[in-house]
Amino acid sequence: MANGRLKARGPRQGGQAIRRALAVLRTLAVGGERGVPLAEVVQATSLARPTVHRIVHVLIEEGIVERSERTGNYIVGRQVPELALARPSRSPLLIAAEPHLAAASAQLGDTLFLTVRTGLDTLCVARRIGSYPIQVLSIEVGVRRPLGVSSAGVAILAAMPSAEARKIVLANETRFGAYRTDTATVLGQIQLARRRGYNLRDVGLVQGTKSLSAWIRTPDGQPAAAITLSAIRNRLSPRRAIEVADVLVAAARAIEAATARD
Incomplete structure (x- = not known):
């Protein structure tokens, strides 16, 4: 701290990967129950296809994202609403x-x-x-x-x-x-x-x-x-x-x- 003021902070180290994962998750949330094909996620996030593919599969491993067997689209996983239950009250x-x-x-x-x-x-x-x-x-x-x-x-x-x-x-x-x-x-x-x-x-x-x-x-x-x-x-x-x-x-x-x- 200098002159009693907090110094401005730059982007947190490692934050980019988290932001990219959240961008992917938000894009999938737009698709609702029908889900979103990988190509649309790539277009919506402006991320490279290999990057999106990697993020999606890590989220699948963690139960945050699922893939529809019927359509092949990606959808928000069952763990997300379960996590939301931890929020104590309405806004x-x-x-x-x-x-x-x-x-x-x-x-x-x-x-x-x-x-x-x-x-x-x-x-x-x-x-x-x-x-x-x-x-x-x-x-x-x-x-x-x-x-x-x-x-x-x-x-x-x-x-x-x-x-x-x-x-x-x-x-x-x-x-x-x-x-x-x-x-x-x-x-x-x-x-x-x-x-x-x-x-x-x-x-x-x-x-x-x-x-x-x-x-x-x-x-x-x-x-x-x-x-x-x-x-x-x-x-x-x-x-x-x-x-x-x-x-x-x-x-x-x-x-x-x-x-x-x-």
């Missing part, structure tokens, strides 16, 4: 959001999702099904996607400084092809969401749907999550989209206020 954000998700879903009648940022990805952590006869269940709780792919991901990026959002989009560039989008499209969506104050996706991940998302910040101002409504297209006319946006933005601000009090 303060999820606890604070639950009553507001319930209230907004009851008011609007459509399915709502709570999605959080985790590294370069989004993770769906809660879903509240509405009362309208036709519901859009576009994503399951636990599904992970690259930031910028979903309505929630664009909303979270829109709440960031432009340089930071652009850096994340470029880092995810190789992953966008699997979701039929590209860097220019995502950057354009982010700019439009900033102007609106929320994100409206005219073409949802499920054909014939729309979605609308409002970002949620942590008490220190960092964009950390988004609340999203997904509905069939005729449920989100231009007039109703404004009404839905008002409800979601109000819910997002209420969630922020609740987490600030904790």
Whole structure:
């Protein structure tokens, strides 16, 4: 320590191997139950194929990754949810959001999702099904996607400084092809969401749907999550989209206020 200040530390020795293994594991998490073929892992991580092959097989030996006998794809292993049980409680954000998700879903009648940022990805952590006869269940709780792919991901990026959002989009560039989008499209969506104050996706991940998302910040101002409504297209006319946006933005601000009090 010099002049009472801690010296900045460089990357920890041996950290690169751990980060590469985590990048592989996160990519497999995006595949969910269907898994991910090795070629897609290579593309998504930008690692050399022999490196990915070696990491995957070490993770298999440790029970963290498994290979599907039916498809040959690689999937997250059974040990991962077992390890997750060691986490003692739900996050303060999820606890604070639950009553507001319930209230907004009851008011609007459509399915709502709570999605959080985790590294370069989004993770769906809660879903509240509405009362309208036709519901859009576009994503399951636990599904992970690259930031910028979903309505929630664009909303979270829109709440960031432009340089930071652009850096994340470029880092995810190789992953966008699997979701039929590209860097220019995502950057354009982010700019439009900033102007609106929320994100409206005219073409949802499920054909014939729309979605609308409002970002949620942590008490220190960092964009950390988004609340999203997904509905069939005729449920989100231009007039109703404004009404839905008002409800979601109000819910997002209420969630922020609740987490600030904790």
